[in-house]
Structures are given as structure tokens and as C-alpha cells.
Amino acid sequence: MLKGVATRHVFWGLYVTLMALQVMLAMHTSLFGDEAFYWLESLFIQWSYGEIPGFVPWLNALSTAVLPQHPFFLRLPYLLVCWSLPWLSYGLVKHLSQCQQAAWQAALLTLLVPLIGLIGVLAIADIWLIFFTLLALFFLLRLMQSPKRIDAVYLGITLMLAVNVHIRFWFVLFVAFIAATVIYQQYFWKQKVLWQFTLPLVFLGFVPILIFNVQHDFTLLGFQLGERNPWQFQPSHLWFFLGQFIITTPLVFGLCLISLKRPVDDDATKRKALLFIQLLAVLYWLLYAILGFFSDNLRTNIHWPIPAYLLLLLVAATYYQRHVPLKKWAVVTGGFAHVLFLIGFYLLLHNIPVTSNNHKQLINNAIGWQQVTAKTRELQQPGQVIIGDYFMTAAVLNYQRNEQTLIAALPHPMNQKHGRRQQLALMNLLYQDTPEKPALLVVEHTALKLHQQIPFYQNSCRQLNGLRLIDDLSIRQGSKIYYFFYTNAHSCDIPPIIYHDYQQGIHSGWVMVSKDINTQLNHVTITGKSTPVSSVQSLPLGQDHLFSTVNAAHYQRLGYQVEANDHLQLSVQTADKTITTQRFYR
Incomplete structure (x- = not known):
């Protein structure tokens, strides 16, 4: 040889x-x-x-x-x-x-x-x-x-x-x-x-x-x-x-x-x-x-x-x-x-379905961009400004759209982690203004860690004069989740915030959602079939530091337990909409 x-x-x-x-x-x-x-x-x-x-x-x-x-x-x-x-x-x-x-x-x-x-x-x-x-x-x-x-x-x-x-x-x-x-x-x-x-x-x-x-x-x-x-x-x-x-x-x-x-x-x-x-x-x-x-x-x-x-x-x-x-x-x-x-x-x-966190982390930065771009085009009103949540969303949308007007990114923990905040500012692509008219905000929810999620949405609401959640997008069966908002809503929609744990065949945790007597949690299987979660308990927010800035009069925690050897993806169904959340792996 x-x-x-x-x-x-x-x-x-x-x-x-x-x-x-x-x-x-x-x-x-x-x-x-x-x-x-x-x-x-x-x-x-x-x-x-x-x-x-x-x-x-x-x-x-x-x-x-x-x-x-x-x-x-x-x-x-x-x-x-x-x-x-x-x-x-x-x-x-x-x-x-x-x-x-x-x-x-x-x-x-x-x-x-x-x-x-x-x-x-x-x-x-x-x-x-x-x-x-x-x-x-x-x-x-x-x-x-x-x-x-x-x-x-x-x-x-x-x-x-x-x-x-x-x-x-x-x-x-x-x-x-x-x-x-x-x-x-x-x-x-x-x-x-x-x-x-x-x-x-x-x-x-x-x-x-x-x-x-x-x-x-x-x-x-x-x-x-x-x-x-x-x-x-x-x-x-x-x-x-x-x-x-x-x-x-x-x-x-x-x-x-x-x-x-x-x-x-x-x-x-x-x-x-x-x-x-x-x-x-x-x-x-x-x-x-x-x-x-x-x-x-x-x-x-x-x-x-x-x-x-x-x-x-x-x-x-x-x-x-x-x-x-x-x-x-x-x-x-x-x-x-x-x-x-x-x-x-x-x-x-x-080709291979995402079945683990390692698989998700390996490919997450290269999947879903065409779907996100298509959904953004679908939701954008004529002449409406688009804002990305952080450098990666803004960069990929700019590349995929290839248009004269560039999309800027909000202040975000990932900008700081990857050293991109100062560079965004130098390119005049760090969005620090308050829009005069409703803009479309694109957020990769799964890019945020649990302790970062509530502060990010609250800071964005303050900066953008309120957020109204209008749609979501699930990539690869919930491996990535995007939420789409209109700004200038004069109210603050925080999407479902989820804590998850898996022990001995049982998925458990809680979901922070707005108070609504009609709220229902559904379990979404890998094939897309949705079934109600039977074991759901309404809980107060409690004294955890995660909720220190959340108005307890407007939000609640829903505790859940799902017995399944498969992965878990929840959807939150209210009277007027259904919100898909990320998939959690065993």
C-alpha cells in the first residue's frame, strides 16, 4: 500500500x-x-x-x-x-x-x-x-x-x-x-x-x-x-x-x-x-x-x-x-x-432526527435558516423594520435576504459571550433605539439559558415599547424555537418559560405562563401528534430569584409530570392561540 x-x-x-x-x-x-x-x-x-x-x-x-x-x-x-x-x-x-x-x-x-x-x-x-x-x-x-x-x-x-x-x-x-x-x-x-x-x-x-x-x-x-x-x-x-x-x-x-x-x-x-x-x-x-x-x-x-x-x-x-x-x-x-x-x-x-442535546448543539448553528427567513418574510408588513435578537440571527437573516437595508440586533447575552457586541456597535447594527412604528422582532428562544430568558424579554419590552407575540416556529421537532413579536404593543408578552427535569422515565417541571383559566398544556410527540397533559398543577411563582421582577398578578407556574421514555415537547394552548415550546431530551 x-x-x-x-x-x-x-x-x-x-x-x-x-x-x-x-x-x-x-x-x-x-x-x-x-x-x-x-x-x-x-x-x-x-x-x-x-x-x-x-x-x-x-x-x-x-x-x-x-x-x-x-x-x-x-x-x-x-x-x-x-x-x-x-x-x-x-x-x-x-x-x-x-x-x-x-x-x-x-x-x-x-x-x-x-x-x-x-x-x-x-x-x-x-x-x-x-x-x-x-x-x-x-x-x-x-x-x-x-x-x-x-x-x-x-x-x-x-x-x-x-x-x-x-x-x-x-x-x-x-x-x-x-x-x-x-x-x-x-x-x-x-x-x-x-x-x-x-x-x-x-x-x-x-x-x-x-x-x-x-x-x-x-x-x-x-x-x-x-x-x-x-x-x-x-x-x-x-x-x-x-x-x-x-x-x-x-x-x-x-x-x-x-x-x-x-x-x-x-x-x-x-x-x-x-x-x-x-x-x-x-x-x-x-x-x-x-x-x-x-x-x-x-x-x-x-x-x-x-x-x-x-x-x-x-x-x-x-x-x-x-x-x-x-x-x-x-x-x-x-x-x-x-x-x-x-x-x-x-x-x-x-437526515438523522435530533435525539440528544449533543446532536442539537453540534448542528444548531447551521439549521433552520431558510425556514426562519421564509417565516420572517411571511410576517413582515410592507416597509416594516426587522430586528434580530442577537448577532447570529441578524447575520443569517441579512445573508439569506441579501437586501440593501441591513437587520440590526438587540443587546443580548450571546453578543457579549462571543465578543460581538462592540463589533455590532461599530457597524451600527446594535439596535439601541425605540422604534417609532411597530417592528418585527425575531427571537431564537433556545439561544437563551433559563436564567437569561425573563430578563431579556423584559429588557426588550422596555426598549421596544412592549412586545406582542404573534407566531412561533419549531425547527427539527423543537430542537430550535423561534418566537416572532410586533413591537410598540404597550404590553409585554413573555413566551412560556420552562424548567424541565427527567428522572427514571418521568419528565417533570414547570411552565411560567400568563394567568388564564383556559390554559392547557399539551404533549407534542416527535410525529407532531398533540395530546393533553393530564397531570398539571397551578403553582404560585414563589420566591425564586428567577421571578423577582415578574408581576405575580399576571403570571403563574403550571407544574407538570409526563411519564414517557421519549423526549418531551410541550405546547401551551390558550383561548386565542397555541404556543410551541422547545423539545427536551432525556
Whole structure:
């Protein structure tokens, strides 16, 4: 399998298969919320942005200007970069080993990390971080072997762009500097072209970030280095280590570990290059393994060390004749896992019913956008202003509608959590006014946690001069729930607020609803059948802090119990309307 022509055949078979699956995903999957927001930012060209440097929005602005508006075309530059990674690995190992067979093996091993296929589909920063890491490594190794001005300039341009992709690339620079100092020692410091050409270009890359942060009270740095990180010890990060073993697949992970063995080579230049790659990979991996105990625990970070694995696979490929049985099985298991992962993710997005909170959280940011847009168009009155509840709703509605007038978002906990509040304000898309005429407000209720729901609706009522609930929309059997309101109602409709618990086959909890003797709770099955909940008890609001600002004369709690081994979705039926609520999973 890993000899001569066979390696190339296996590579091309796996490469084309993965490309086809990625194209299918990119064409048929709606934008994830973050992708949509980066697109929205691209409509406002700035030096940098409130939560991310400028590269991704700049690239989106360019691609949007020359390509049709469709998720596939927005993602196309990211796909092309993903598809270039095997060839970049090929060039790196060919440079290191001067062996074409080793180069083909490097190209093949690059395809064995399953998450790369998904990362490459999405119009987000991650695939560019991997690309620029490998490209910078290529030019640096050439520079260390034979100092030339052109390589120093190429390295400088690469780093100048890369520091504007994401703040995480700054960590790559940091650990690469340490690794180069340790491995190359004085030889590294004596490279005049590095300091004369590369370093000034790197500094030039930081200029847009510096200008933006000086102008806006260091918003980007404050969010990335402060607000998003608790900076206190988190034992939950221990799952990260098991996660790395799983996402790389066990045999590929084992191959990476074996690649840490100190290289023995008569060629001193090659030996130092491999030592540098190994140390860079180890330092980069350890950085996230250690910082993860103290940093951001609200977002997925399991994919951040992927460049480290690719670097170690390059070392493995350089010695292409070693560990051949392990490599064969790593190719089988890693390649198979990569293909299955992309197929499985597509099915989770488009075909398989949502049956768990994990499934819901995995796909929620990419489902339901067409339905929400259609419902919004249906409910919008001629000339009526539309307001989104938070950045993701506003961004996706703007992308789907593609109209001249942009939709703004209200102050919302999710804006703060994701560092988008300041950026919305800079784009004049943070809605802080009171509309003169009734506007249409679109709220993703399931984006709010229980303790956030009542304050959000009450604050919105105060700001928008009252809210009147006019409709709801259930996405994927209640996985997501949207509520639609008209503003300027001079009264405040708070939709059902639900607490839910599941123990030993019994769903129980309470629903906060307005006082109405005709209120009835119904259990909605996965097929849409609705049956009354028989065990319902009227309860006072009580002294819980959740209800401290709620008028007890207008609202009540309805306690419920439903014996069912299935999931639970309730609807609240009153004299004049029926309101659907989210589905709770066992």
C-alpha cells in the first residue's frame, strides 16, 4: 500500500473522495452562524474587528465581490486552501528528504486527520491557520538551509498575512521562536536576512491590528485575552486529552507519538530541521494542553492542536521506510474515519432526527435558516423594520435576504459571550433605539439559558415599547424555537418559560405562563401528534430569584409530570392561540 505507485493510487482515491464529500457539504449546508457573521463583517471593511483580526472578513469581501452569493462560493477559498495542504506537505517533505516516495507518503498522511475535512469546509479562520503554519515552516526551513532574500521575503509575507488570521497564530510565532532558538541557537540569530526582511514584514502585519485596537480601546485584545477566558483552574479540561486520542484516531495518534523519537541522520541540516519540527509540534500541543486548564471553556477547542499532528506526520513521512505496518493501518483507519466523519456529519445535519442535546448543539448553528427567513418574510408588513435578537440571527437573516437595508440586533447575552457586541456597535447594527412604528422582532428562544430568558424579554419590552407575540416556529421537532413579536404593543408578552427535569422515565417541571383559566398544556410527540397533559398543577411563582421582577398578578407556574421514555415537547394552548415550546431530551 505504501510503496511507489500504490501510495499514489491510495492518495488519489482518498483525496478525490474527500473532495467530493466536502463539496457536497459546502453546497448543501447553510452557513453556520459564525460564517454568516464573518460575511456580515466583510460588508464593513476595517483595519481589524472586535473579536477577530481582519483576514477572514477581508477574504470574504473579495470572494463576495467576484463570486455569486451562495454558501459554496463563500466557502470556496477555504476549500481550495484545504485541498492544497497535501501538496504543501509534499513540497515540505520533498525539500527535507529529496525523496519523491517520502513526499507522496506525506501527502497521504495529511489526509488522515478527520477534523481537517470539516474545518476545510467552513468559512472560518482555522484552515488558514493550518495552511500558514505549514507554509511558514517551508520557507523557514529553506532559509535555515540556504539564506536567501527571496525566502526571507516570502516568509515575511506569509507571517504578515497569518498574524491577521487569528490571535492563535501569534502562539505559533511564539513557540516557533523558542524552538528555533533552542535548535538552531546562534545560527538562527545570525540570519541577517531574517531580521532585515522578515521581521519588518511581520511588524507590518501587526499594524492594522494595532491601529484598530488603539482606536477602539483594545477591544480585540480585551476579548481574546481577557473576557473569553476565566483564568481559573478548570478540571473539566481533562477531557481534552481523551478527545485528542479520539479525533486523530488511535493509530494516527500512535504514529505521531512514535514520530517524536529523536531523528538519527548523517545530514546535519536535515536532522536539525526534523528536531525543529518535533519541538515546534510538542510546544504547540503543550501550550493548549496547559492553557486549556485556565482559558476559555465555553467554546470547542478540541481542534486547536491539529497543526501539531500534521507536523509530526511530516516527520513520520520523511522516514518513509520506517514503521510501515503501523502506517498501513493508520492509513486504513484514519482514511476510513475521515470519510465516515464527513458522511456522518452530513447525515446529522440533513437526515438523522435530533435525539440528544449533543446532536442539537453540534448542528444548531447551521439549521433552520431558510425556514426562519421564509417565516420572517411571511410576517413582515410592507416597509416594516426587522430586528434580530442577537448577532447570529441578524447575520443569517441579512445573508439569506441579501437586501440593501441591513437587520440590526438587540443587546443580548450571546453578543457579549462571543465578543460581538462592540463589533455590532461599530457597524451600527446594535439596535439601541425605540422604534417609532411597530417592528418585527425575531427571537431564537433556545439561544437563551433559563436564567437569561425573563430578563431579556423584559429588557426588550422596555426598549421596544412592549412586545406582542404573534407566531412561533419549531425547527427539527423543537430542537430550535423561534418566537416572532410586533413591537410598540404597550404590553409585554413573555413566551412560556420552562424548567424541565427527567428522572427514571418521568419528565417533570414547570411552565411560567400568563394567568388564564383556559390554559392547557399539551404533549407534542416527535410525529407532531398533540395530546393533553393530564397531570398539571397551578403553582404560585414563589420566591425564586428567577421571578423577582415578574408581576405575580399576571403570571403563574403550571407544574407538570409526563411519564414517557421519549423526549418531551410541550405546547401551551390558550383561548386565542397555541404556543410551541422547545423539545427536551432525556
